[in-house]
Amino acid sequence: MDRLLKIMSEVRPDLDFEIEDKLIDDDILDSFDIIAIVSEVNFEFDIELNVNDLKPENFNSAEALYDLIIKVQNG
Amino acid sequence: MIFNVLQLLEKNASANSEKIALSDGTSSVTYGMYREQARRIGSYIIKNTSQTGSCYGSRPVAVLIDRNILSIITFMGVIYSGNFYVPVDASMPEERIKLIYQTLDPLMVIDARGRESVMEGAEDALSIIENTETDDGLLDAVRSGHIDTDPLYCIFTSGSTGVPKGVAVSHRSVLDLTEAFHDSFGFSEDLVFGNQAPFDFDVSVKDIYNALFNNARVEVIPKKLFKLPGTLVDYIREKHINTLIWAVSALRIVADFKTFGASAPPEEIRYIMFSGEVMPVKALNYWMDNVPGARYVNLYGPTEITCNCTYYEIKKRHEDDEMLPVGKAFKNTRVFLRDDRNQIISVKDQVGEICVSGTCLALGYWNNKERTDAAFLPDPVISAYPSRIYATGDMGYYNADGDIVFASRKDYQIKHMGHRIELGEVETALNAIPFVTVSCCIYDSINEKIVCFYQAESECRKEIVLALSKKLPKYMWPNEYRFFNEMPMNKNGKIDRVLLKKQIGEKKR
Numbered sequence: 357m358d359r360l361l362k363i364m365s366e367v368r369p370d371l372d373f374e375i376e377d378k379l380i381d382d383d384i385l386d387s388f389d390i391i392a393i394v395s396e397v398n399f400e401f402d403i404e405l406n407v408n409d410l411k412p413e414n415f416n417s418a419e420a421l422y423d424l425i426i427k428v429q430n431g
Numbered sequence: 432m433i434f435n436v437l438q439l440l441e442k443n444a445s446a447n448s449e450k451i452a453l454s455d456g457t458s459s460v461t462y463g464m465y466r467e468q469a470r471r472i473g474s475y476i477i478k479n480t481s482q483t484g485s486c487y488g489s490r491p492v493a494v495l496i497d498r499n500i501l502s503i504i505t506f507m508g509v510i511y512s513g514n515f516y517v518p519v520d521a522s523m524p525e526e527r528i529k530l531i532y533q534t535l536d537p538l539m540v541i542d543a544r545g546r547e548s549v550m551e552g553a554e555d556a557l558s559i560i561e562n563t564e565t566d567d568g569l570l571d572a573v574r575s576g577h578i579d580t581d582p583l584y585c586i587f588t589s590g591s592t593g594v595p596k597g598v599a600v601s602h603r604s605v606l607d608l609t610e611a612f613h614d615s616f617g618f619s620e621d622l623v624f625g626n627q628a629p630f631d632f633d634v635s636v637k638d639i640y641n642a643l644f645n646n647a648r649v650e651v652i653p654k655k656l657f658k659l660p661g662t663l664v665d666y667i668r669e670k671h672i673n674t675l676i677w678a679v680s681a682l683r684i685v686a687d688f689k690t691f692g693a694s695a696p697p698e699e700i701r702y703i704m705f706s707g708e709v710m711p712v713k714a715l716n717y718w719m720d721n722v723p724g725a726r727y728v729n730l731y732g733p734t735e736i737t738c739n740c741t742y743y744e745i746k747k748r749h750e751d752d753e754m755l756p757v758g759k760a761f762k763n764t765r766v767f768l769r770d771d772r773n774q775i776i777s778v779k780d781q782v783g784e785i786c787v788s789g790t791c792l793a794l795g796y797w798n799n800k801e802r803t804d805a806a807f808l809p810d811p812v813i814s815a816y817p818s819r820i821y822a823t824g825d826m827g828y829y830n831a832d833g834d835i836v837f838a839s840r841k842d843y844q845i846k847h848m849g850h851r852i853e854l855g856e857v858e859t860a861l862n863a864i865p866f867v868t869v870s871c872c873i874y875d876s877i878n879e880k881i882v883c884f885y886q887a888e889s890e891c892r893k894e895i896v897l898a899l900s901k902k903l904p905k906y907m908w909p910n911e912y913r914f915f916n917e918m919p920m921n922k923n924g925k926i927d928r929v930l931l932k933k934q935i936g937e938k939k940r
């Protein structure tokens with residue numbers, strides 16, 4: 357989880373990802389942020405998030421994204 | 432005689448008032464409702480401002496927009512009042528909105544976001560529609576004073592000195608655009624325009640007015656489907672969207688995430704048109720492989736010439752490393768290249784500045800004579816009477832087929848994720864931060880990042896981002912920061928941009 361938080365705050369140093377839980381619904385992250393986060397996550401965690409994973413509920417909070425990463429890692 | 436865009440709306444509403452005109456996923460209106468609601472807003476503005484009874488000397492009305500149909504209806508309401516609209520993104524930093532208002536001095540501000548809380552100083556579009564009665568007499572009186580060179584809208588764009596510029600465009604220019612598109616592409620009334628572009632971005636002008644001209648429908652696609660395109664293709668199919676006039680960046684997101692494959696391809700799509708920046712052929716080929724039945728058109732042009740001045744229809748498959756031409760001029764538009772001695776270029780392969788003249792030219796930058804005179808120049812060929820051209824700042828050349836190909840920019844303007852940005856504006860904001868001694872921004876086009884080089888007492892990236900977030904919209908923030916104790920200078924005592932530029936541009940992985 358710390359690795360993920362580090363990736364996310366590298367992309368957006370102005371946000372506290374331990375608190376934010378409506379990153380998509382409240383229009384906080386833009387598409388550039390998401391592309392940057394997805395590409396870093398794929399690299400750091402050695403996974404390949406595919407289009408079916410790209411849904412608002414998976415990106416509204418760091419926790420939701422972390423759950424998704426674990427799910428993908430476990431196949 | 433058609434001399435006001437509202438005549439298109441009225442014609443459609445009279446022909447079939449029950450036809451769905453606009454829809455945004457949560458609500459929709461028929462052409463009849465579209466007309467009636469806009470007339471109420473128009474009546475309200477006339478009754479509640481000093482601007483009564485005439486279009487002569489029309490004034491700006493700022494509209495706080497969202498991705499909803501209420502924003503479009505409010506635009507038309509402003510036109511009914513004899514004034515022109517200025518779309519404003521309410522999520523921009525307060526300081527920037529203030530700068531825009533300073534330039535504009537708006538007659539009224541209308542909040543069209545349809546939210547519970549209305550922005551301070553603004554009037555709520557929903558309650559205006561609910562509580563106003565249409566005054567036909569007032570609306571008719573305003574219309575009788577209208578001419579087609581009156582402004583229709585004003586869209587703000589980045590300015591290199593730190594102050595955004597408002598491009599004012601007339602009814603005549605937009606009517607000309609819709610006719611050119613109709614003639615060039617055979618648009619018809621069964622089209623459903625899938626709107627992607629925000630309304631403060633002139634790509635959306637094509638959705639709104641091509642739909643009006645052709646008595647077609649606009650389907651506003653929710654913004655989050657472009658951030659996380661997992662369900663975008665299903666949405667397009669569900670809404671029977673068949674025409675995409677999108678920013679290149681939006682088509683690229685679909686290609687980059689390999690969005691097709693998760694669901695069946697949208698077979699109803701007939702037109703895919705794109706503009707805003709150079710379309711990578713690889714992304715285009717991904718679309719053409721998955722949606723083979725559509726017509727693909729590369730569109731080119733800055734806001735100052737009303738959306739687009741040239742087009743190139745893709746009829747053959749291009750190699751991934753090829754450069755798509757921007758093509759040839761639309762009908763009733765003159766596009767030419769000039770060299771640095773202001774002479775017209777007619778041979779192929781010689782690079783010159785792309786210049787435009789014709790009905791498509793904007794009226795100028797609102798309340799900014801200096802900037803207007805710097806970009807809208809006297810015609811280099813015609814001198815016997817006053818004639819203006821717009822010098823785009825884009826450099827291009829003719830290829831063997833006589834198509835224009837974009838080569839580079841003349842200045843520090845960049846295209847980043849579909850946005851037009853003056854790096855000078857970003858630097859102005861950075862240099863105004865008290866703890867930043869000096870800064871310089873360079874665009875890393877390989878990794879598509881704005882790289883900020885800054886000098887300060889110590890590394891302070893986070894603090895810079897926080898300070899910028901109060902001044903600049905998100906898309907203008909640098910994506911990478913490099914700290915210096917002392918900024919490298921050249922012999923002339925200026926920041927050594929050449930040296931800095933050498934430090935970027937390596938592909939990361």
